[in-house]
Amino acid sequence: MAKMSWAAGTQCVAKGDHKKPKAGELAYHKGDILTVVDTSARKGYCMARHNATGAEGLINLSSVREREALRVDPSLSLMPWFHGKISGPEAVGKLLPAEDGLFLVRESIRHPGDYVLCVSVSGDVIHYRVIYKDNKLTIDNTQYFYNLIDMIEFYSKNKGSIATTLLKPKPKQGAKSAELELSKAGWLLDITKLTLGENIGEGEFGAVHEGQYMGQRVAVKTIKCDVTAQAFLQETTVMTKLQHKNLVRLLGVILHKGLLIVTELMSKGNLVNFLRTRGRSVVKSAQLLRFSLDVCEGMEYLESKKLVHRDLAARNVLVSDDGVAKVSDFGLTKVDSKAPDNAKLPVKWTAPEALKKEKFSTKSDVWSYGVLLWEIFSYGRQPYPKMSLVEVKERVQVGYRMDAPEDCAPAVYAIMRMCWEPEPRKRPAFHKLREKLEREVGASSPAPGSQRRGGVRSASGC
DSSP states (O other), rough: OOOOHHHHHEEEEESSBBBBBOTTBBBBOOOOOEEEEEEEEEEEEEEEEEEETOOEEEEEEEEEEHHHHOOOOOTSEEEEEEOOOOOOHHHHTOOOSSSEEEEEEEOOSSSSTOEEEEEEEEEEEEEEEEEEETTTEEESSSSSSSSSHHHHHHHHOOOOOSOOOOEEOOOOOOOOHHHHHHHTTTTTTTGEEEEEEEEEEEOSEEEEEEETTTTEEEEEEEEEOOOHHHHHHHHHHHTOOOTTTTOOOEEEEOOOOSEEEEOOOOOOOBBBHHHHHHTTTTTTTTHHHHHHHHHHHHHHHHHHTTTSSOOSSGEEEEEESSSOEESSSSTTOOOOSSSSSTTOGGGGSHHHHHHHOOOOOHHHHHHHHHHHHHHHTTTTTTTTOOOHHHHHHHHHHHOOOOOOOTOOHHHHHHHHHHTSSSSGGOOOHHHHHHHHHHHHHHOOOOOOOOOOTTTOOOOOOO
16 A cells, blocks of 8 residues: 655655646656655645656655665675586586576686586577686677676577577576566666766776766766676665765666666766865865765764765765765775775775774774865865875874864864874764864855755755
């Protein structure tokens, strides 16, 4: 039965088409995502905004279901058909009873680093060696693929040089199809509705493109490595739970040649470049305070959810068209890897206890937030100027702290120093930092045209 009183901001998924709306009603198709705007409409109805078109109108609550957050589940797999290192005879056993087009992929025991695609055809199982060559995969030296996901997607639609198209995956015991779960919860987007535009960034894990999804401007992160894509899936699952005006909003994911993560587009780029390219003459201290408060409010929300970011820095804060700062790349440093985490840790932003003992907590995020404040008030300078990473590690451990940036208000520098307390328990929580910053914002004169009321800027689309 439909829930009859949803709060404004709730996202829901249309259960069917509504192509011929009456006056004042909203038109939508099955699977469209709608956001509740106002719940004071007549009984059984509410005012909603279409996430893709921006159109607003009445919807019948019984015709939609709430968009669910995905449960973090280690058995959720982008490749449920991947069985790891098993022998040929074991694969044959798993593909019984025989069924044309039933398939699985295994690691090759005879040729380490290669894979084998095992397909059931006419009561027999054919084993195709998948060769890893020049960072790509191929069966026939004609068709090349970025990864296994890409290869399975191709042979599910085209027979190519194999005996039959792949019709039915044989899941590894215990694995759940991420595609199915994402689809059921309303987070799987349709590739045919996405138009990719120019490359706007190159991350460690893949390119970021600007794009359009059903008329909405979006950012698309493309992750082509299978292992990385799987790790990112776990973080994406966490992102489905997060709805806050100061966190970059996940719109959904697409499975195509790997994993595509689609988020709202933050057209003014990351905060460090925003500050460096504009400088003191354009960005005044009141604006710096508002950015600081924006990030703090986003982190307070994560703190309330008992989630740790681990990589808070100005490069991971993005600025929207209307000048709102939002935390992005949430949790992506938690990508599992066999190499020690320390190799990847951003030393200049990481708390001493996290560097030394890999103890991450909200309090280590608070330390990073202090460094981010220093970046903001120095207009995007690199922290610990002219110091090597080894020097930073050694000197911070024995009590060294950066001086205040030029022209930084003493009260703001005092907040930085609180964040850099050597003992984590002595550092303030994010809600306390927010209160201190709100006082500073209140004391500074509001910028012309500011939308902030009572220390909180109103933001649409959240």
